[in-house]
Amino acid sequence: DAKTTQPNSMESNEEEPVHLPCNHSTISGTDYIHWYRQLPSQGPEYVIHGLTSNVNNRMASLAIAEDRKSSTLILHRATLRDAAVYYCILKGAQKLVFGQGTRLTINP
Amino acid sequence: DTGVSQDPRHKITKRGQNVTFRCDPISEHNRLYWYRQTLGQGPEFLTYFQNEAQLEKSRLLSDRFSAERPKGSFSTLEIQRTEQGDSAMYLCASSEMDRGPNEQFFGPGTRLTVL
Numbered sequence: 649d650a651k652t653t654q655p656n657s658m659e660s661n662e663e664e665p666v667h668l669p670c671n672h673s674t675i676s677g678t679d680y681i682h683w684y685r686q687l688p689s690q691g692p693e694y695v696i697h698g699l700t701s702n703v704n705n706r707m708a709s710l711a712i713a714e715d716r717k718s719s720t721l722i723l724h725r726a727t728l729r730d731a732a733v734y735y736c737i738l739k740g741a742q743k744l745v746f747g748q749g750t751r752l753t754i755n756p
Numbered sequence: 757d758t759g760v761s762q763d764p765r766h767k768i769t770k771r772g773q774n775v776t777f778r779c780d781p782i783s784e785h786n787r788l789y790w791y792r793q794t795l796g797q798g799p800e801f802l803t804y805f806q807n808e809a810q811l812e813k814s815r816l817l818s819d820r821f822s823a824e825r826p827k828g829s830f831s832t833l834e835i836q837r838t839e840q841g842d843s844a845m846y847l848c849a850s851s852e853m854d855r856g857p858n859e860q861f862f863g864p865g866t867r868l869t870v871l
Contacts, residue, residue: 691847692860744860746798
């Protein structure tokens with residue numbers, strides 16, 4: 649399974665944008681880049697995914713480098729409810745292969 | 757509530773006992789997944805079903821673990837002769853087959869503590 653590298657933790661302030669980076673230099677041509685997050689005491693929840701082009705949805709934006717070796721999850725205006733562990737996952741087959749993720753702390 | 761449900765939410769057992777967990781996926785979701793999560797780690801894949809067929813099993817799924825999905829609806833995960841190392845959160849997820857990103861919807865998990 650292709651591997652992703654994320655910072656262990658990040659901190660931001662409420663109502664400010666947050667950029668969560670992910671490196672995936674061994675990504676294959678058919679791997680989708682998925683992001684999930686896990687709020688405290690809950691199961692993971694899907695955030696966004698992409699293949700080559702940048703993507704936007706109601707939760708976040710995903711910026712994918714031209715060579716696809718890295719990507720950035722962007723939360724445009726962080727709220728306290730965005731405090732969670734964010735996982736960047738390369739999905740080629742059915743299963744999700746989670747790494748350690750980035751623990752995001754939001755300061756009021 | 758139309759999300760993925762898991763029962764029980766918490767289970768405390770003594771080493772050597774058998775335990776069984778149940779997962780009810782979102783109705784009409786063809787695929788069902790089991791993951792295990794220990795403290796401070798991301799979830800680890802255990803197995804997945806497409807309808808009633810178990811299509812993939814992780815090497816983590818020792819012979820003490822068995823999962824079933826009779827009739828392609830709910831699923832059960834049984835752990836026989838539990839060990840302290842089995843203490844973890846067991847997560848179930850479901851997804852539609854071959855539609856969009858195959859987004860997986862997770863349940864709240866069953867927290868197992870083996871004494």
